[in-house]
Amino acid sequence: MQFWLIQTLNSIAFGGLLFLLSSGFSLIFGLMRMPNLAHGAFFMLGAYFGATFMNWGANFWIAALLSGLAVGVLGVILERGLLRKLAGNAQGQVLVTLGVSFIIADVCLMVWTGDPVPVPAPQWARPPMFLMGYAFPTYRLVVLVIAVIAAVLLYLLMERTRLGAMIRAGVDDMEMARGVGIRVSLLFMMVFMLGAALAGLGGTIGGPIMQAYPGLDADMLPLALVVVILGGVGSLMGAFVGSFAVGFIYNFGTALFPDFAYVILFLPMVAVLVLMPEGLFAGSRQ
Amino acid sequence: MIPALEITGLSKRFGGLVVTRDITMRIAPGERRLIIGPNGAGKTTLFNQITGDLRPDAGSVRLFGEELLKLRTKDRVAKGLARTYQILTLFPQDTLLHNVVLALLGLRGERWDFWRALRRRSELFDLAHDALTQVGLGGSGDRLVAETSYGERRRLELAMALAQKPKLLLLDEPLAGLSQNERNAVSALLTTIPRDVTIVMIEHDMDVALAFAEQITVLHFGEVIVEGTRAEVVADPRTREIYLGE
Amino acid sequence: MTRSFIALLLIAVLLALVPFMMDDFFINLCSQILCYALFAVSLNLIVGYGGMTSLGHAAYFGIAAYAVTWLHTVAGWDHLTSAIGAVGVATGTAAVFGVLALRASGLSFLMITLALGQIVWGVAYRWVALTQGDNGMRFPQRPAPFGIDINGAMSFYYFSLIVFAVSVYVIWRVVNSPFGASLRGARDQPRRMRMLGHDVWMIRWAAFVMSGFWAAVAGLLFVYYQKFVSPYAVSLQQSAEVLLMTILGGASTLTGPMVGAIIVTLVKNVASTYVERWNALLGLIFVLAVVFMPTGLVPGFRRLISRKKPAAAPADETATPPAAAPERAS
Incomplete structure (x- = not known):
């Protein structure tokens, strides 16, 4: 019983992390029509930044916000410096993000070495919680709460603000958005920054669970891909549902069939592709 | 009927x-x-x-x-069934002949030939030449579509459809x-x-x-x-x- | 005919003489280049001629390498049967993955190939009982085709050269065949091709499977050369590396990917003697290549030449259309 409870909680917490990662990935994909293959690297960078900021004496939350900010700025530099030069060449943009992800990964290896860097959870969240006689890892609950807060804030941003309305318009129909006078290039920058910042924040938040280690980027990127393939491009709701679905599949897969966790993870994606390719890719086909 | x-x-x-x-x-x-x-x-x-x-x-x-x-x-x-497009839908980097040959290939088993060189298929090129001649482009077969005029491209659209009989x-x-x-x-x-x-x-x-x-x-x-x-x-x-x- | 024929002859003689001009280190380097060049040419079938950019091509390369090792060392098959079996397994995987990936086109295609490639990586890395995980598998002994020992640097180079030459010749035939023309047509105007009676899906799938087949042959060369295979062979880095070779040299030409393979392999080997890591450099070249040379080196170079001598553009070179910067309508 304890096993199932804990695994369920782990899955939910991991799903929350995935949401922080893939909501930005999905929005960028939906708006700019390109998968940002540096997104896993952004997440990893967030984890390393978090650890470093805390080493310098920042508390956990400050460190998380600073990481988000730092990675967000990096995102802006990437978008303004490179991606914009390749406007209209989506394939070139994708390859550039891939190249950048390799550079980031290698620089991380140089700076933080090959050994995993632990990211400490906030002091108060370290001891387990006891509910109805079962011990729960407190921090996983914290992650869940953060993810839900982030989801609500993103929802409000998308549905209740001018920026959100512009993003939705751009995802639906770029030409129309341009036509009604939305400054698309500014919008791209802001969404890229938002997505990068969310990934960076997610990196620090996920740090206590996953640690920061070389290869974290390559582990996370495919998960974001699967979430988006399952949940649909540019859809917050899709990213939310997809994240928790993948969280469960990945966690239980790893716990029950460690050799095949990765394969199991991709099975739903394969099923979706076989059964309803049109529906899920309708937005990105063009 | x-x-x-x-x-x-x-x-x-x-x-x-x-x-x-x-x-x-x-x-x-x-x-x-x-x-x-x-x-x-x-x-x-x-x-x-x-x-x-x-x-x-x-x-x-x-x-x-x-x-x-x-x-x-x-x-x-x-x-x-054959059709032409209002918005020109051609292969601009290829010659006019090549465009028509692609049209001919579409209805022929040779399109799954992986081995013999296409340019040696003179019977295909002869047929393509006939189709071009039919629309008055018989002398332009070796030009690239990108180098032709809009009117010539319209005719090519027609030739590709007609070539399929x-x-x-x-x-x-x-x-x-x-x-x-x-x-x-x-x-x-x-x-x-x-x-x-x-x-x-x-x-x-x-x-x-x-x-x-x-x-x-x-x-x-x-x-x-x-x-x-x-x-x-x-x-x-x-x-x-x-x-x-x- | 004559000029390109002479050039080809010259290159062939040069390639055949390589072992007499260099020491073992460079001969081995050349063998390595031949292997990657074949790998890149195989990928170019779909990337350049088919307009389908894959980020999971290492899967077929690596599966062949793993399969031949497993069949030979664990299952105990002889060299030839293992090789045939391995190519079969890899090509079969390409056939299945092709069905899945071709559900989409453009960037969705790219994402799916990446995800499928990661499945293979996951198996190679995590299914330790089968693949020995991170430790990799050793391939103890190179085969001896027709009883000829190819353990030496020179003899292995000639072995690679023959495999490479035969493979590239076959690919060249395919590219110039009616099928090759249909493949390029499906890249440029898929909708029109359907309306002309072509089965665009089948054309793409056939190209995908062929591409997987030749990647598998390259994978065999790879494991015979290294006598070792690890999850790196099926990693995203490996897929990215071969895509870089293809794009850097110039997709949609036959020679472009070879030039790309030469440059990338040389840079990689030179760099590894000075810096510990290659990934940042790989990433940097990637970014520079995409930003500054979107059509690649070979087409750019060819444009430069044809600008000097406008009449020199050979009319019979259907394999390598000059300045073929296809508008990819997908």
């Missing part, structure tokens, strides 16, 4: 927008049919449903009695964007197409189109409004309403 093209109850909607509303049409073998209608009347959309680029919600499309809707585009083409040819504004001289030349060319090819044409140039067609269908908001001979359609008040009324 079995009609060359028989469309029955064809309907298509995108959400709330009805683009084809219960269209029914019979076109006899060898007929020249003109489809006219204001922009957004659903003319090209109708073509796209006949060719299979678009799947209708309901109805039937029969080519010489054979249902097309269950077939993929390429299989409809194999049954004798279709039974039913759909022409989507074959005169669009041409100068008056070129219009006359291309429309003269259209009259030379033998009668074993049935032709359905969308065209805005009324002078040429009316001279060419025997039967005319007027579409408006996805619906057949008037159908009949040249004189009938021109005399019908509903035609005037659509074209002059607004």
Whole structure:
């Protein structure tokens, strides 16, 4: 019983992390029509930044916000410096993000070495919680709460603000958005920054669970891909549902069939592709 | 007699927008049919449903009695359907001959030949040359499409369709964007197409189109409004309403 | 005919003489280049001629390498049967993955190939019982085709050269065949091709499977050369590396990917003697290549030449259309 409870909680917490990662990935994909293959690297960078900021004496939350900010700025530099030069060449943009992800990964290896860097959870969240006689890892609950807060804030941003309305318009129909006078290039920058910042924040938040280690980027990127393939491009709701679905599949897969966790993870994606390719890719086909 | 093209109850909607509303049409073998209608009347959309680029919600499309809707585009083409595009859809980096050869390959088993060099297939190039000659481009076969004029490209569109020896040819504004001289030349060319090819044409140039067609269908908001001979359609008040009324 | 024929002859003689001009280190380097060049040419079948950019091509390369090792060392098959079996397994995987990936086109295609490639990586890395995980598998002994020992640097180079030459010749035939023309047509105007009666899906799938087949042959060369295979062979890095070779040299030409393979392999080997890591450099070249040379080196170079001598553009070179910067309509 304890096993199932804990695994369920782990899955939910991991799903929350995935949401922080893939909501930005999905929005960028939906708006700019390109998968940002540096997104896993952004997440990893967030984890390393978090650890470093805390080493310098920042508390956990400050460190998380600073990481988000730092990675967000990096995102802006990437978008303004490179991606914009390749406007209209989506394939070139994708390859550039891939190249950048390799550079980031290698620089991380140089700076933080090959050994995993632990990211400490906030002091108060370290001891387990006891509910109805079962011990729960407190921090996983914290992650869940953060993810839900982030989801609500993103929802409000998308549905209740001018920026959100512009993003939705751009995802639906770029030409129309341009036509009604939305400054698309500014919008791209802001969404890229938002997505990068969310990934960076997610990196620090996920740090206590996953640690920061070389290869974290390559582990996370495919998960974001699967979430988006399952949940649909540019859809917050899709990213939310997809994240928790993948969280469960990945966690239980790893716990029950460690050799095949990765394969199991991709099975739903394969099923979706076989059964309803049109529906899920309708937005990105063009 | 079995009609060359028989469309029955064809309907298509995108959400709330009805683009084809219960269209029914019979076109006899060898007929020249003109489809006219204001922009957004659903003319090209109708073509796209006949060719299979678009799947209708309901109805039937029969080519010489054979249902097309269950077939993929390429299989409809194999049954004798060909079309040209209003927006030029060519292979601009290749020669005119190569463009026509691709059209010929589409209906031949050799397209799955992985081994023998295409350029050694002189019989294909001879046929392609014939098709180009038919549209007056016989001397330009080795030029790249990118280097030709707009009028020449329009003719190439036609040559590619004719090379396939279709039974039913759909022409989507074959005169669009041409100068008056070129219009006359291309429309003269259209009259030379033998009668074993049935032709359905969308065209805005009324002078040429009316001279060419025997039967005319007027579409408006996805619906057949008037159908009949040249004189009938021109005399019908509903035609005037659509074209002059607004 | 004559000029390109002479050039080809010259290159062939040069390639055949390589072992007499260099020491073992460079001969081995050349063998490595031949292997990667074949790998890149195989990928270019779909990337350049088919307009389908894959980020999971290492899967077929690596599966062949793993399969031949497993069949030979664990299942105990002889060299030839293992090799045939391995190519079969890899090509079969390409056939299945092709069905899945071709559900989409453009960037969605790229994402799916990446995800499928990661499945293979996951198996190679995590299914330790089969693949020995991170430790990799050793391939103890090179085969001896027709009883000829190819353990030496020179003899292995000639072995690679023969495999490479035969493979590239076959690919060249395919590219110039009616099928090759249809493949390029499907890249440029898929909708028109359907309307001309072509089965665009089948054309793409056939190209995908062929591409997987030749990647598998390259994978065999790889494992014979290294006598070792690890999850790196099926990693995203490996897929990215081969895509970089293809794009850097110039997709949609036959020689472009070879030039790309030469440059990338040389840079990689030179760099590894000075810096510990290659990934940042790989990433940097990637970014620079995409930003500054979107069509690649070979087409750019060819344009430069044809600008000097406008009449020199050989009319019979259908394999390598000059300045073929296809507008990818997908």
